[in-house]
Amino acid sequence: MIFVTRKMHFNAAHRVYQPNWSDEQNQACFGKCANANWHGHNYDLFVTVKGEINPETGFVVDLNWMKKIIEEHIIEELDHKNLNLDVPFMKDKMASTEVLAVEIFNILKPLLLGDTYALHGIKLVETERNFVEYFGN
Amino acid sequence: MIFVTRKMHFNAAHRVYQPNWSDEQNQACFGKCANANWHGHNYDLFVTVKGEINPETGFVVDLNWMKKIIEEHIIEELDHKNLNLDVPFMKDKMASTEVLAVEIFNILKPLLLGDTYALHGIKLVETERNFVEYFGN
């Protein structure tokens, strides 16, 4: 079993606020992350697949194929978008890094599954100072 | 003459579009950067002062003082904000990295000016792949 990781990135706007709360509650809990007119980040996404090495190719998976899967299903949905307004799979969800990471993992899991490999986990980096890792439940 | 640089950062949302143009023109020129619901970046800002070393302190300027000036006049205005909607000094201007860099320089120039030092230039990094440098005109 060996682990192979591909780094991707996207730029997005978001706002972290709880619509069931008052503005004061949102401000107290989320501070400037709740600002009404959005802010944004350069997100780095690391996708890790675990599997066996194919003896003919030397690869666990074809990283170009994996890149295209991630681009089509994740990056095109998120890049230069508003996570709260533009992304179907984030609709009615909190636009936190944690929630976004779980959603990305759940979308990729069935797409990156083969006889000799499977999705292991993802790491989603919001800023130089904070990131989230999820490996499924 | 020696050059001293302090790195700062802020996260902001923006949209690059020309309000005098049609949606089609904006899309043709700016592509996904013109998306209606904003996107965003982790911006890194490098501020460089040039000057003489004060023989008593060994410093050109007190970097903690310089940090506070930049925080008060630039970072508090930009961090977790929408560059198009929330920032007085960007009002009615294109929210490009170039325009933002010039505005930041012009604000900081009189604030970082002393008998033995002056603002030399700024570098504004929008993503790992593109940045702008401005040294005044």
Place this chain on the structure above:
Amino acid sequence: MIFVTRKMHFNAAHRVYQPNWSDEQNQACFGKCANANWHGHNYDLFVTVKGEINPETGFVVDLNWMKKIIEEHIIEELDHKNLNLDVPFMKDKMASTEVLAVEIFNILKPLLLGDTYALHGIKLVETERNFVEYFGN
């Protein structure tokens, strides 16, 4: 279960030497790390908490709260200090990255413990070329 990491940093001086040994033994074992007048590093500290996502906030923990806990209990004790001389919790201990990492983990463990989250581990980076990870025993 999801993992959330906050990066912190501090600058410190230290010296790695065994007071029960002769200078020759220290020199043979630790080389220039044992130099009498200290040297120092820019340390990066990554603190990782694991837990469940709070459905109301979208967060595992409030990262600003976690940052303040780490600043108060770790960074204020270590930043711009001498690890051998100034830090109560390192007294009479070897000032190695390994020992420091264990001490930091043990201090943070009860502070970063809630019903739905717990400290998972820390990563302490001494230089670009070496780091230590500790997840408790």
Place this chain on the structure above:
Amino acid sequence: MIFVTRKMHFNAAHRVYQPNWSDEQNQACFGKCANANWHGHNYDLFVTVKGEINPETGFVVDLNWMKKIIEEHIIEELDHKNLNLDVPFMKDKMASTEVLAVEIFNILKPLLLGDTYALHGIKLVETERNFVEYFGN
């Protein structure tokens, strides 16, 4: 149990192609990675040892000793070499990052083994965008 990592690096040329296949098959599977006249990378190698802290030294292992072991057995074999042509332990193997990582791990495993420590795993970074991790089987 604590984990200690040392980063090393080497620059090498390689080509990923399957000699049992036609040029067309190689092109279809490996694309430009199969180009006849080689290409190359700056590889970063992270070697992680797990073990107990020696109470006399504060170290799990002497990182200078570990660095010399890795230099002698791995870096001198790979640095400024052609992975397909020059490296005895890669002979008749696919020169992929996955295969190289497994070979490096298997060479280091018996060399980084003591009463209180053992090789935990390695991370081999081919480019900013892809890396492989192996922890043995």
Place this chain on the structure above:
Amino acid sequence: MIFVTRKMHFNAAHRVYQPNWSDEQNQACFGKCANANWHGHNYDLFVTVKGEINPETGFVVDLNWMKKIIEEHIIEELDHKNLNLDVPFMKDKMASTEVLAVEIFNILKPLLLGDTYALHGIKLVETERNFVEYFGN
């Protein structure tokens, strides 16, 4: 006048040796960089244009257009290639970072020239530890 930079990258093999010299002379001067079977690098290329901000777009140049120019004329020629064997504009030239930087600059200069902007310089990074900058003659 403002400066805008786009970062690109390519992976290539090369060998630094002087064909008019003996193997011994090459070994003495270039060391392992002269190894017969090539080695390689992940090159980062920073291309900087200087110019005036277009008041309608807020841009000095369209960075997507500039990226395509660099990809077509430089990256496609160099990426996953052998600098000594595969690159027409490096034929019969030393495959050093310095020579490559001058050639790249000379190719890009007429391509990145407009009424309000011009190529300022390039930075070519061979490894984390060495890079070359060229601004024309």
Place this chain on the structure above:
Amino acid sequence: MIFVTRKMHFNAAHRVYQPNWSDEQNQACFGKCANANWHGHNYDLFVTVKGEINPETGFVVDLNWMKKIIEEHIIEELDHKNLNLDVPFMKDKMASTEVLAVEIFNILKPLLLGDTYALHGIKLVETERNFVEYFGN
């Protein structure tokens, strides 16, 4: 004229304080940088030489030779040392990044001087957030 840069590094302890001042004055001016028992940094040093490309080698200078010069005259003096106590060329000087940069430049200038090249400047990085550049007077 082309510019070639070599990155070096060293780890050192220091303290920024003015011995002619009272403790209160030092604390007011330098804050925790004046702490009595020292702190330290991982310093990165970039040394840039400008010159003409030697047509026989393709190099401005032999970077291995330049590395040895810098190691012998700068790194061995500074690495794992106390800038205030251990470094002859810093004796009775303020141990600031600015002063250190000027001293390093002045030492290297006559050593990196040839018929076709000369020292252009140095960049001394104290932390991720601040650095100094000096190009002579």
